[in-house]
Amino acid sequence: MKAKRQILSLLLALVMVWQGFSFANAEGSSNGTALLASENTYETTLSTGESTEKTALSTSENTNEAELFSTELEAYTASDSTVPMAAALSTSLESTGKQIEGAIYDPEFLINNDTPLQNGGSLYSYQNLQFKAKIKVRGLNIKENDYISIQLPKELKSTDTSFNISGTGGKTLAKGSYNETTKEILITFTKDAENYSGTDGEVYFNTRIDQEKVASTTSAPLKMEINGQTVINYNIEYQIVTKENPKSFYKDRDYKLYPLVDQDGNTHYLIHYTMTLDMRNIKKDSGATSYENIVFTDTLQSDALTYFDVKNHFTKLNLNQADIDKYAPVLRKGIWRSGAYQNGAWKNAPDDTDANRGNSWSLRNRQNPDDYAPAVADSPKYSADGRSFSYSLGTLAPDDGYELSYYVEINEAFKNGDKFNNSAELTGKGIVPAEKLRDFVVSEAGGFLNGQNFNIQIKKVGDDGKALQGAKFTLVNPKTKYTKTIVTDDSGIAKLENVLKADYVLTEVEAPKGYEKNSTPRTISKKDFEDSIANGSTVEVEVLNKKKEVKKKSTSFSVEKIWVLDPTLATNKPDKVTVFVLKNGVKDDNLSVELSAANDWKASFSNLPKEGADGGEIVYTVSEENIAGFNAAISGSDENKFTITNYNGGNVVIPVTKKWKGSGAHPDHLNVQLFANNEKVATYTLNEGNAWQHSFDMPKLDANGKEIRYKVTEENVSGYTATTQNDPATGYVNVFVNTKNDVPPTSPNGGGNGGGGNGGGGNPPKPSPNTPGTPTEPTPGNVLGKNRDPESNPETVATVLGVDKTVPSVLGAGRGIVKTEDASRMPIYLLFFALTACGLTATVLYERKRAKR
Incomplete structure (x- = not known):
């Protein structure tokens, strides 16, 4: 004793x-944690009344009002901080299997499935707290009905009553169940778990504060046990929020997904979003007395999301009318009133002042506040690509309130913890524009061991069997309008992973270079996905492209000789002249012709190849043998004809040629100007009728016997880049080449209309300050102004101005640290x-x- x-x-x-x-x-x-650190909410403009207080419910959270404002909350007592061991094990003792040790490891709690809960941290009553851990089966000799017991602390309750842990091939390896009385999660293994050799996976389920056990803000333990062994033991500040902040402009979402099975047996996973607006609490322009053209705009940020709206024919699904109405977007208008639910019915507060207002807010009928606000519109205006919609609210009163409810669908396979983003914007006259970004994090209950998803793999080959890179495809779900674009890599493969089992249409929208587009739509059905399980759950599609028939480009042109003779000199022109064809500036001895009076000084060349052996373009020009006592001036191009003008004596012939490059239409005419000693002396209009060429016949000397300096300019052509070609040795000079830009340039002077067609023109440009040299024989090209410096000749160079469009940054509201140490x-x-x-x-x-x- x-x-x-x-x-x-x-x-x-x-x-x-x-x-x-x-x-x-x-x-x-x-040490405290950041207030609402788990909330990924970024606000371009914070509305008044949205500041979060310790006792105010954040308007960003969906909290069951009947639960939050229950009048039957039990008082918290330290003696009731743990669940009796006998009760905790009551469920386990009913199992016929054995308790498995070491199957669950690395446990943690995540606030809103995003931020780890830590010792000394804070947990708010409106927050979701997910338990997440690793789970394994291999090497544990598990038999059917063996189990794992997970004991929750008294302060928490699970929002998931049952869930499954899956494995390869759709097998269910374990089932989870929740006992509301004992707060035990029991994971029981199935027959499929025996001798399972798959890799380790995860298990997860959701919890939140049990406000029947924690009625007010307090510090208490959070103790989690697995098979009776403590694995998490934190001291937590439980923050019980009792009062909701006033409404403003806000975007919200529910924490859970809404699975909806259509009448064809397909399951759709929906996210519920809401937008609220109370004109009393938004920021307004200084001095504004009216609020007009107010617009709600919603935009999908994540590619996997599409709007779910069968009622307005945006989504095409086979649903019963009740589900069509339930999940359709609806906009309600009224006035926001504070109050509380009493016996399941809403009761307005005496007024909405801080002293008298109720704990929560509801949008009420302005004419009869006892009724909920009526719907005023249910059909949004969708954008052409279906990635956004808007509601035009028109002119609003200073106390008008709105609430918009709508659903979006996740169209790709997802897993626990995946994040999807959406944004909303409020604009209008008299208010400060505001934007709200809102994410949704998948918080499932369940788990997996070596799980798998469906994939689609496209193989693109040519008719010669060669793998083709650069083929672009779109995969479209015609019922939900979900669209995904993929491009084949250098192996000719394009793979799309995590595809939901549904019916799709695959279409090639862009073919590889040099191949014909195979635009025949291909259907990928649900059965194709089911049949692909034996092939690693990958649906394979091979698409063949035929090589384009390449038509050899050719050109034909003529050549004509003109004589400009000085009447004061004896005629000494030859009886015939040999003209040569040049390929990219190189004489081809096999292409020549004799011009004479017998053929009227004209000849032609037909069907000359326009591409060389390397595929490069061949540019043809002409030249001739030297003629004693004569100079040559050449104009024209291989697109139609060349003109060779021979002159002598006191005259100078100045040629000019216009070439257009680039696809599409070009101006139908263009003016060129001739300047003599910097004074404009002639203007000529080039067009198709004169083969875009001309020769100015001008005197060589002025009245004082001095040699005249000549220069040719052209009008500026908007949307084109101007260059020149000059070959003084042959007299082929003043060739103006205008190449169309991919993006039309913006002229700082607004362009002009002198050029006609697609642009160009304006007033004739001033001559360049660069003075052309004095013409000398037999190289008259030296007098024609070879120097075309863009800086000194702005009229011949199109300037392309880029616009720098900077994406505005979206700033997040900083949140401080809440100190909990005493x-x-x-x-x-x-x-x-x-x-x-x-x-x-x-x-x-x-x-x-x-x-x-």
Whole structure:
């Protein structure tokens, strides 16, 4: 008996010592967490009334009002902080299998499936808290009905009553169930888990604060046990929010997905979004007295999302009328009133002042506040690509309120923790524009072991079997309008992963270079996905392209000789002249012709190849043998004809030629100007009728006998880049080449209309300050102004101006740290520790004294 008393005394003392250390450590390690750190909410413009207070419910959260504002909350007591062990094990004891150790590891809690919960952190009553851990089967000798017990702390409750943990081939390896009374999650393995050799996976389920156990903000333990062993032991600040912030402009979403099965047996996973607006609390322009052209605009940020709207024929699904109406977008208008639910019915507060307002807000009928606000519109205006919609609200009163409800669908295979983004914008006259970005994080209950998704792989080959890169395809779900674009790589493969099992249409929209587009639509059905399981769940599609028949380009042109003779000189022109054809400036001895009076000084060349052996373009020009006493001026191009003008004596012939490059139409005429000693002396209009060429016949000397300096310019042509070609050795000079730009340039002077057609023109340009040299024989090209410096000749060079469009940054609202440590209690804990130590010492001395007796 004596020994028992000693052992009992020592145990009691040790318990008191441990309790003192625990309390002191719990208070001292409470460092706090960032307020609402798990909320990825970025606001371009913060509306008034949206600041988050400790006792105010953030308008970004969907909280069940009946749960949040229950009047039957139980008071929290320290003696009720754990669930009795007998109750906790009641479910496990009913299992016929054995308890499996080591199957779950690396457990953690995630706030809103995003931010890890840490010791000393805060958890708000409106936040979702997901438990997540690794799970394995291999090497554990698991049999059917073996189980794992996960015990929740009293302060939490699970929002998931049952879930499955899947494996390869759609097998269910384990089933999870939740006992609301004992707060135990029991994971029971199935027959398929026996001898399963798949890789490790994950298990997860959702919880939140049980407000029947935690009625007010308090600090308490969060202790999680697996098979009776503590795996998480935190001290947490449980923040109980009782009052919702006033409404403003806000975008919200539910935390859970809404699975909807259509009448064809397809499951659609929907996200529910809401937008709210209270004109009393938005920012307004200074001095504004009216608010006009107010517009709601919603935009899908994630490619996997599409709007779900069968009622307005945006989505084409086989649904019953009840589901069509339930999931259709609806816009309601009224006035926001504060109040509370009493016995399931809404009760308005006496007024909405801070002193008298209720805990929550509801959009009420302006004429009858006892009724919910009526719907005013249910058909949004969708954009052409289906990626956004808008509602035009028109002119609003200063206290008007709106609430928009709508659903979007996830069209790709997803997993727990995947994030999808959406945004909303409010614009109008008299208000400050505002934007809200809102994410949705998938928070499922369940798990997987070596799970798999469906894929689509496209193989693109030519008719010679060669893999083709650069083929672009679109995959479209015609019922949901989900569209995905993919392009084949250098192996001719384009692969799309994580595809939901549905009916799709695959279409080639762009063929590889040099191949004909195979635009025949291909249907990929649900059965194709089911049949692909044996092939790694990948649907393979091979698409063949035929090589384009390349038509060899050719050209034909004529050549004509004109004589300009000085009447004061004796005629000494030859009887015949040999003309040569040049390929890219190189004489081809096999292409020549004799011009004479017999053929009227004309000849032609037909069907000359326009491309060389390397595929490059061949540019043809002409030249002739030197003629004593004559100079040559050549104009024209291989697109139609060349003109060779021979002149002598006191005249100068100045040729000019226009060439157009690039696809599409070009101006139908263009003016060129001739300047003599920087004075404009002639203007000529080039067009198709004169083969875009001309020769100016001008005097060589002025009245004082000085040689005249001539220069030719052309009008500026908007949308083209101008260059020149000059070959003084042959007299083929003043060739103006205008190449169409891919993007039409913006002229700082607004262009002009002198050029006609697609652009160009304006007033004739001023001559270049560069003075052309004095013409000398037999190289008249030297007088024709070879220098075409763009800086000195702005009239011949089109300037393309780019516009730098900077994407505005979206700024997030910074949130500070909430300090939860209370150091003022440390002296009390030290006093408890000292008393415990004194009690222990007294007990030991008393027992020794008794032993001596």
